Amino acid sequence: MKSKNGPPRQLAASTLALAALFIVVVFGLAVFAVLEMRSRAVDDARDQIDRFLSGSVAAVNQNLLGVDLLLADLGMLLRPVGNEDMAAAAQRAAISMQSLARHSLLVERLEVLRPDGSVVSPPGREAVQLSPAFTARLMGQPVPELMTTAPSLSPRTSQQVLYFTRMVRLPDGTQGIALAEVQVASLARLLAHGAGIDGMEVTLESLSQGLLVSVPPRSEIAEGSASLPELRSAADARGIVRANSRLMGQDALMALRPTLNQDIVLSAGLPMEAVLEGFRTERNLIVGVTVLLMLMVVGVSAYALHQLREQWLRRREALHAKSMLDQALESMSDGFVLLDAEGRVAAWNRRFAEIFPQARVALEARMHMVAVESAVSGRSAEEAALLPPSLPAPGEQELELPDGRTVVVVKSPTPNGGMVCVYRDTSEKRRHLADIVEGKAQLQATLDALPDVLLELCLDGRCIGFHSARASLLDIGDPVGRTLSEVLPGDAAIQIMAAMREAYLKGLSFGKQFERRASQGTAWFEISASRKLVGEGADARFIVILRDITDRMSAQLQIDHLSFYDNLTGLPNRRMLLHRLQSAIDANVRRERQAALLFLDLDHFKTLNDAQGRNAGDVLLKQVAQRLQQLMREGDTVARLGGDEFVILIEGLSADSATAVMQTQAFGEAVLAELGRPIQLPAMTYHGTCSIGATLISASSASLEDLLKQADIAMFHAKTAGGDVLRFFEADMQTTVNARASLESELRAALKARGQFLLHYQPQVTSEGRVVGAEVLIRWLHPQRGLIPPAAFIDVAEETGLISPIGLWALEQACKQLDDWSNHPRRRHLTLAVNVSARQFRKEDFADKVREVLIRTGADPSKLKLELTESLLHDEVAETIRKMKSLAAIGIRFSMDDFGTGYSSLSYMAQLPLHQIKIDKFFVSGIGTNPKIELIVQTLIGMAANLDLEVVAEGVETQAQLDFLTRNGCRVCQGFLFGRPQPVEVLESQLDTELIPL
Known part of the structure; x- marks a missing residue:
């Protein structure tokens, strides 16, 4: 691989590798030499310490032995000679001791003491004070040995001295103390005599008394220095260890030697600073030489790389120049031929070969240009051989080729006598010029159109x-x-x-x-x-185009109208209403006036739409819009939000709230009266009403959406009150709506959670007391409110559409129970009735969902009864019958719940695939108290018998009601007389008895 601006990487890498190898070798040799020199310096120091200690220990032993012998002889000097008495002997001994002290190199004076400290000899001399502990230890020796005190100040000479002592026997047979005073300076000179090594530290120490003498002189051992036991235990074969010196605490080579006296040792230490002083000078020299050699290698390598790079760049530039020339020739849109001075082809480009492919052989053979031109013109080789081999004449000429192409040739001489020939194919250019002329004509035609x-x-x-x-x-x-x-x-x-000014700045x-x-x-x-x-x-x-956009503007105006106005009634829509509502709020602030917002909803509009069709509903909405517009004052707005909902904005009301309420009430009553008048529809005269919710708008009113919401809430309460009435928004209405919204939210959460819904079962019993089935009734076990009955939440579930998933859950649980009972001999005959709401039943996929539940649970379809209400017969009857028949075909049975309480046509009874009707508890409660109701009950039972339908009476609470129903042919009853809705466990325990006690 080659680098971009340098020689090939392999060559550069080899050069650098060789330089690096030489540097590594030099560095390695330098490191080895430095380490070897350091080791030699340390070994030399060890030898010096060893030699010094050997000589010093011998000298110390010799002097200590002399002192010991001298003290041992003092007891003999005190013995009387001949007839001498003790005093004369002591006087004689004193003279002898003075003579001995004068001839000793170390001892300054000699004394003999009693253990109590009194002087025996020389008599009359002041005794040396020895510590009681020292005296006791000295006198307690089993074998007399030389002992020394710690250094102290001599009262006689004020010099630091040591007192060497030995226990001796006195002439009277008692034990005494022979004492020799030795100056510390004398011992120091003895030690320093052999310590001629720079930096050497020497100590003479007593194991019991501590430091005795040191060179250089110190009064105590340095803090942090190695202890005597450490020196003794860590020493090598020659007794030398590396540790902190005893006097200075420096890193040093230390050695310890014992003397003949077991209590006295001699140590010597040479600091590493002194050991390595000469080594450092040699090391610095080696490092300097090594660095110099490395710099020389780096310099030589850099110079070599520079020369290689320069050589490579020159070669690369030459190759680049040739490559650029080749690229230029190859990228030329014209053909190129270079001739030498003899007229032979020296170079050509690819384009020339493309223009004249028949000349490729002559080009590759680098023949004379005459042969090339002959090949181009189609001459034979024999004809070309007859032409003189000369350079073509310079100039420009145009060639017409046999294939119809036109080529312009430009021939120019070169300084070396050759020639450059450029061949340009102008066929495409001519066609392009023709296209331009044609394009201009087409452009003019386009402009004309x-x-x-x-x-x-x-x-x-x-x-x-x-x-x-x-x-x-x-x-x-x-x-x-x-x-x-x-x-x-x-x-x-x-x-x-x-x-034009904008185009001048921006271009367009x-x-x-x-x-x-x-x-x-x-x-x-x-x-x-x-x-x-x-x-x-x-x-x-500037080029300015003026385009007629009249049609587009008309369409845009129509689109804008559709954006702000209702397409059916022509009234403003929600978007326009919100805009005007904001304007009204702003105007209230300026004028200190109030406005009112009325929310209208037509009563029973859906019933009309379902019964008469959408066209009738549209006609009604248009006429309502016209009547409302007739009631509007100047500045008022009526808008349609969608469906049968209208909103009226009344402006310019009194700033006094009470007066504004009265004005709004009067206007609302006028609206109720106007919409209460008959309206002529295509097929009928319609008498309708509406429900109105109102709220006042002041300068401090809530947001636009909140105002609409308040009016909507008030309208909801008006509709709840029965319709055809106006209600003003009050704060407690919001509370009611919030509670309803909270209940809806909790219902949705209960569907996602598990275990909040549960089923209770109310038994259905024959007149003989045998349980033949049960009705499934749902309960809501709220985590905070406890058990909630269906009446508290079913209406909300119906309105929000949650009744469908709730009903599907109840159906699946009932089918699971049927499947469980199918495995029990005493319960497999039981049926379960499940209530299905009209909204749930009208779902397109209701029948498919029921089939899926049966497949999923494995329940027997013949044991399942779906209870429907008469509201299903109000509309879409054909679709209702179709779904019922599709489910009845798989064995599911149907029961008409609360029969007789709703609106339905009896003509459908013969068409519906019913198996059972249920007499509502309203009729059952009237048995025994209202003869007319009893007659209705008898009629219902008789009609069911004639239609071959089963009859179940709901709400049976007394024996009298049961007897009446049994007498008139009702065989199955349900009510508190037999049992309240209860968990399945209670029902199953009740089934363990054969009959229900009546």
């Missing part, structure tokens, strides 16, 4: 070019030479000049418009302006 007006204008608005539209409402004649203000109305000229302007009124009507034009490219120094030119 365009409906736009095209102007070429100067910066001052003067027209210098013009193309008139084929047909245009903008009749400006011939504007060339005139300004815009002379040919167009003022507003149009202003807009065009503004577009689009979107500006102007209106032109003429006898044919109003026309709209859109301006497009662009700055025309002109030569440097020339005045700016």
Whole structure:
């Protein structure tokens, strides 16, 4: 691989690797030499310490032995000679001791003491004070040995001295103490005599008394220095260890030697600073030489790389120049041939071979140009051989090739006598020129067909070019030479000049418009302006296109109308209402007035729509819109939100709230009266009403959406009150709505959670007391409110559509129970009745969902009864019958719940695939108290018998009611007389008895 600006990487890497290897070798040798020199310096120091200690220990032992022998003989000197008494002997001994002290190199004086400290000899001399502990230890020796005190100040000479002592026997047979005073300085000179090594530290120490003598002199051992036991235990074979010195605490080579006296040891230490002093000088020399060698290697390597790079760059530049030339030749759109001085082909490019493929053989053979031109012109080899081999004449000529192409040849001589020949194929250019001419013609034809007006204008608005539209409402004649203000109305000229200024700055302007009124009507034009490219120094030119957009503007106005107005009634829609509502709030602030918002909802509109069709509903909505518009005052707004909901905005009400309420009430009653009048529909006269909710709008009113919400809530309460009434918004209405919304939210959460819904079962019992089935009734076990009955939440579930998933859950649980009972001999005959709401039943996929539940649970369809209400017969009866038949075909049975309480046509009874009707508890409760109700019950039972339908009576609470029903042919009853709705476990325990006690 080659680097971009240097020699090949392999060569550079080899050079660098060789330099690096040499550096590593030099560095390694230097490191080895330094380590070897350091080791030699340390070994030399060890030898010095060893030699010093050997000599010093011998000298110390010799002197200590002399002192010991001298003290041992003092006891003999005190013995009387001949007839001497003790005093004379002591006097004689004193003279001898003085003589011995004078001849000793160490001892300054000698004394003999008693253990109590009194002087035996020399008599009359002041005794040396020894510590009691020292005296006791000395006198307690089993074998007399030399002992020394710690250094102390001599009272006689004021010099630091040591007292060497030995226990001796006195002439009277008692034990005494022989004492020799030795100056510390004398011992120091003895030690220093052999310590001629720079930095050497020497100590003479007593294991019991501590430091005795040191060189250099110190009064105590340095803190942090190695202890004597550590020196003894860590020493090598020669007794030398590296540790902190005893005197200075420096890193040093230390050695410890014992003397003949077990209590006295000699140590010597040489600091590493002194050990390595000479080594450092040699090391620095080696490092300097090594660095110099490395720098030389780096310099030589850099120079070599530089030379290689320069050589490579020169070669690369040559190759690059050749490559650039080759690329230039190959990228030429013209053919190229270079001839040498003899007229032979020296070089050519690919384009020449493409133009003249028949000349490729002559080119590759680098033949004479005569042969090449002969191949191009189609001459034979024999004809080409007859032509003189000379250079072609310079100049330009045009060749017409046999295939119809035209080639222009330009031949130019070169300085070295050769020639450059350039061949340009102009066939494409000629075709391009022809295309341009044709394109201009097509452009002119296109311009002639365009409906736009095209102007070429100067910066001052003067027209210098013009193309008139084929047909245009903008009749400006011939504007060339005139300004815009002379040919167009003022507003149009202003807009065009503004577009030109924008195009001058940005290069393009689009979107500006102007209106032109003429006898044919109003026309709209859109301006497009662009700055025309002109030569440097020339005045700016602009191309301006005026396009007729009258049709588009008309469509846009219609779209805007649809955006703000209802398509059916022509009333403002929600978007326009919110805009005017905001304006009303702003006006209230300025004028200190109030406004009112009325929310209208037509009563029973859905019933009309379902019964008479959507067309009738649309007619009703249009007539309601017309009547409301007739009631509007100036400034009021009526809007349709959608469906049968209208909103009226009344402005200009009194600032006094009570008066504003009265004004709103009066207006609302007028609306109720107007919409209460009969309305003629295509097929009938309709008598309708509406429910109105109202809220006042003041300067401090809530947001727009909140105002609409308040009016909607008030309308809801008006509709709840029965309709045809107006209700004003009150705060407690919001509370009711919030509670309802909270209940809806909790219902949705209960569906997602598990275990909040549960089923209770109310038994259905025959007149003999046998349980044949049960009705499934849902309960809501709220985590905070406890058990909630269906009446508290079913209505909300119906309105929100949650009844469908709740009902599907109840159906699946009932089917699971049926499947469970099918495995129990005493329960497999039981049926379960499940209530299905009209909203749930009308779902398109209701029948499919029921089948899926049966497949999923494995329940027997013949044991399942679906209880429907008569409200299903109000509309879409055919679809209801179709679904019932499809489910009855798989065995499901149907029961008509609360039969007789709703509105239905008895004609459908024969068409519905019913198996059972249920007499509502309202009729059952009237048995025994109302003969008319009893007659209705008898009629219902008889009708069911004639239609071959089963009858179940709901709400049976007394024995009298049961007896009446049994007498009249009702065989199955349900009610508190037999049991309340209860969990399945209670029902199953009840089934363990054969009959229900009646």
